[in-house]
Amino acid sequence: MRPPLIGVATHCDLLEPKRADLHLPESQDPAELQEKLRHVEAVERQLREKLRSRPELRGELVSVLGVSTYLSWRPDGSIRSDERWRLGELAQVLFRELPEQGRLVLARVTRVRTLQEELATTLTRAMASLCMGVAVVPIPVADIIPITSAQLSLIAGIGWISGRQLDLKASGEFLTALGVNVGAAFALREAARALVKFVFPGAGNVVSGAVAFAGTLAIGTAARAYFLRGVSAEEAHRLYQATRSSAEAHPEHALSEG
Incomplete structure (x- = not known):
């Protein structure tokens, strides 16, 4: 060809x-x-x-x-x-x-905002869907680590698209800036989400998946604003909270947009 x-x-x-x-x-x-x-x-x-x-x-x-x-x-x-x-x-x-591999490099090198936003949005939706898929699997608590890892990787990926080189530690620091504690508090919150599967078998899986999707979508939205548009950490935090609340309140809209 x-x-x-x-x-x-x-x-x-x-x-x-x-x-x-x-x-x-x-x-x-x-x-x-x-x-x-x-x-x-x-x-x-x-x-x-x-x-x-x-x-x-x-x-x-x-x-x-x-x-x-x-x-x-x-x-x-x-x-x-x-x-x-x-x-x-x-x-x-x-x-x-360009083929898919070349698009990432082009967006990073040219710093064209529309290209970066398009790639970061696609990456966010893919990761949010991935986290939702992991969360609906009926294995309580065991999904905490892969979901957290995916969310940290999402931040690192968006940072890379913007021209920065982020490791998982730096991604964790960004989560902390959003008000999401990657340590004990974060683990407890994710454990509570996962334990819904015990309390509401079947339906609990759907609830858990929707929460994981909303949280990941909100993290990606905040990361795009912070790394690509240069908003402050405080504004990124507000955007994270608003996006998460909206996605959890109206999951059908979030899913259709994702």
Whole structure:
């Protein structure tokens, strides 16, 4: 299977009218900006037609995009000029066409927020569903360790996507910042959840699964806000509490969103 082909036209900032800045559309003369965008479209059209004229490439072409990559620095390392334009869109196209393994690295390297959020959301939903599946198994108490490990791994994974390198200890410290004690209090809370299976056999498994799903979903939501959006630990804690309460009160909505 041949890889998909993406045509990229660089240096669109050099197209006429040169003084119209594509990266600052709100401060440009509307007529000149539209003229420049028409020139970008013309370049994209020409590149698309040229690539499609090659029989060996025609079937592999998935997108053609004009961008600007101009960026210059002063001798002291500060940015002199930044005329980058549509690189986020290019990253999204690459993200869509890359295999699953490459998407993780792309999201981490490019730091495009939309890609990071998409991956972190997918990871959160997968882990929440995994924890729910573990919790509904009728083995009381024995599910505490794998669920806790999965939740710590979820935090480490979201941290990695954001560009940080977190171990399980650092993930545990983040849980503590959320007000979730990974030590005795956390174990007791999880034990109480697991023991529901004893008190309400059958139905207790469903309750236990819903609680595990809500807790993991809330942890992932708080981690995304903290690591990807830069909210404070206090705000992440409030988001954790609100998400957990909402998911536990309306599990059908949480499950459909997850």
